[in-house]
Amino acid sequence: MRAEGIGTVRRILCVFPRYTSSFGTFEYAYSLTDGVQAFMPPQGLLLIAAYLPENWPVRFIDENIRPATKEDFEWAEAVFVSGMHIQRQQMNDICRRAHTFDLAVAIGGPSVSACPDYYPSFDYLHVGELGDATNELIARLARDPSRPEQQVVLTTKDRLAMTEFPIPAYELAEVKKYLLGSIQYSSGCPYQCEFCDIPGLYGRNPRLKTPQQIIAELDRLRECGMTDTVYFVDDNFIGNRKATLDLLPHLIEWQKRTGYVVRLACEATLNIAKRPEILEKMREAMFVTVFCGIETPDPDALHAMHKDHNMMVPIQEGIHTINSYGMEVVSGIIMGLDTDKPGTADALLNFVDESRIPLLTINLLQALPKTPLWDRLEREGRLVDDDGRDSNVEFLMPYDQVINSWKRCMEIAYQPEKLYARYQYQCDYTYAQRIKVPVAPEMKTWPNIRRALIMLRNIFWQIGVLGDYRKVFWKFALGRLRCGDIEGLIGSATIAHHLIEFARAATSGQQNASNYSIRLREASVPAE
Numbered sequence: 001m002r003a004e005g006i007g008t009v010r011r012i013l014c015v016f017p018r019y020t021s022s023f024g025t026f027e028y029a030y031s032l033t034d035g036v037q038a039f040m041p042p043q044g045l046l047l048i049a050a051y052l053p054e055n056w057p058v059r060f061i062d063e064n065i066r067p068a069t070k071e072d073f074e075w076a077e078a079v080f081v082s083g084m085h086i087q088r089q090q091m092n093d094i095c096r097r098a099h100t101f102d103l104a105v106a107i108g109g110p111s112v113s114a115c116p117d118y119y120p121s122f123d124y125l126h127v128g129e130l131g132d133a134t135n136e137l138i139a140r141l142a143r144d145p146s147r148p149e150q151q152v153v154l155t156t157k158d159r160l161a162m163t164e165f166p167i168p169a170y171e172l173a174e175v176k177k178y179l180l181g182s183i184q185y186s187s188g189c190p191y192q193c194e195f196c197d198i199p200g201l202y203g204r205n206p207r208l209k210t211p212q213q214i215i216a217e218l219d220r221l222r223e224c225g226m227t228d229t230v231y232f233v234d235d236n237f238i239g240n241r242k243a244t245l246d247l248l249p250h251l252i253e254w255q256k257r258t259g260y261v262v263r264l265a266c267e268a269t270l271n272i273a274k275r276p277e278i279l280e281k282m283r284e285a286m287f288v289t290v291f292c293g294i295e296t297p298d299p300d301a302l303h304a305m306h307k308d309h310n311m312m313v314p315i316q317e318g319i320h321t322i323n324s325y326g327m328e329v330v331s332g333i334i335m336g337l338d339t340d341k342p343g344t345a346d347a348l349l350n351f352v353d354e355s356r357i358p359l360l361t362i363n364l365l366q367a368l369p370k371t372p373l374w375d376r377l378e379r380e381g382r383l384v385d386d387d388g389r390d391s392n393v394e395f396l397m398p399y400d401q402v403i404n405s406w407k408r409c410m411e412i413a414y415q416p417e418k419l420y421a422r423y424q425y426q427c428d429y430t431y432a433q434r435i436k437v438p439v440a441p442e443m444k445t446w447p448n449i450r451r452a453l454i455m456l457r458n459i460f461w462q463i464g465v466l467g468d469y470r471k472v473f474w475k476f477a478l479g480r481l482r483c484g485d486i487e488g489l490i491g492s493a494t495i496a497h498h499l500i501e502f503a504r505a506a507t508s509g510q511q512n513a514s515n516y517s518i519r520l521r522e523a524s525v526p527a528e
Contacts, residue, residue: 013076017090028498038064046168060172082109128156181230200370206239211250237266248281259440265289273318326434336365414503416469
């Protein structure tokens with residue numbers, strides 16, 4: 001549905017801020033592709049764009065692809081911005097630029113919803129999810145698009161049911177320039193991990209779209225040019241297991257109808273390994289990756305962070321089970337926990353070797369507002385307000401020791417030999433478990449073949465000829481070529497290159513030790 005009953009017409013410019021370089025944005029992989037420039041289309045702004053009155057012209061700019069220009073601001077009557085904490089500087093910069101054109105600027109999304117005080121210069125703060133606050137913002141702009149005399153805070157009290165969400169305005173985004181497609185099925189998570197802000201922001205009872213909505217969104221993504229992998233951005237894909245089981249048959253039928261051209265990925269808790277009925281249907285639906293917040297292999301640490309559900313099955317057994325259904329596990333790992341010891345780094349490296357997970361996002365602990373961790377550390381006087389640090393937590397171990405342990409883990413875990421050995425295991429075992437489907441006619445077209453040839457050319461030249469780990473690469477690549485596994489070669493080499501290059505930059509001090517770090521690696525962008 002859309003906002004209704006609005007007679008006036010307003011031109012709205014939706015601007016998504018650049019990401020600060022981080023482990024999870026994969027920017028080192030982009031040069032190996034056929035034109036990828038950004039990670040995923042942002043769900044929030046595209047949803048708002050679709051919800052605006054049908055007669056309101058909307059422009060969407062993702063500044064990870066191109067900056068909003070003078071002409072864009074001159075066209076607009078108001079500007080909408082959304083993003084996460086790590087994009088705080090960039091969001092304030094967009095506000096500053098828009099104000100030079102005397103435009104009213106509204107900000108929504110997870111960062112402002114958790115910390116309204118981060119954004120004193122914005123004209124409108126939209127706190128919370130799509131709902132009555134959104135309608136009020138639209139009504140105010142319809143009456144008068146000029147800047148209000150003082151900041152207006154609009155807080156959602158009555159959320160719009162997700163069953164009434166419109167399809168995000170994917171057509172406004174340059175979908176082919178993203179590494180992954182994005183789609184949202186649910187909001188919220190039933191668990192209360194100490195470091196996580198999801199329950200505080202979105203609740204513990206997952207809200208859901210209908211399977212029919214999801215299929216319509218997938219069709220729209222396909223119409224807009226998405227042909228690779230679509231990521232379910234849900235905080236926990238199995239937060240409501242019954243609903244997941246209801247959705248999966250629809251995804252299977254959609255894949256059969258469209259020829260299994262698209263691969264699917266999601267985020268789920270590790271206890272998904274205890275649900276073979278879900279895993280089997282995910283395999284049939286061609287889910288190829290599951291991000292699991294393993295956080296640490298230490299049971300004492302998991303208990304301390306209230307993540308006991310990760311111990312419902314032995315961690316290594318759970319990973320192997322998920323792999324046996326053809327799904328590669330991607331893992332989130334946290335260092336700097338209160339339970340860490342001098343031997344934690346060695347234990348983590350052993351876990352990496354035993355699990356054979358290629359992609360682990362190894363982060364330093366960062367306390368986020370609206371989390372139990374933040375509240376506890378605030379009570380203990382252990383929150384640090386220092387933009388020069390990689391974490392805002394006063395660790396129990398010496399800070400430099402934690403940083404050095406993190407660097408050591410990154411350096412060893414992402415040595416080319418070790419990383420490619422883990423990818424070799426995934427090719428030999430995990431990928432081999434995927435269902436075999438006929439090659440769709442769409443995959444045999446010249447544009448698709450040309451795309452694959454461009455990526456192979458880039459990979460062979462940048463890694464196989466110019467790369468300093470080319471011997472390791474060619475040993476892996478020749479094996480994949482002999483097997484005829486072009487997809488496995490391109491996918492593994494592309495992501496491996498990012499992991500290797502990012503780890504090198506991180507261990508030399510050129511990248512942050514946390515995806516959420518407030519440490520300023522770029523020139524500070526002042527708000528007004």
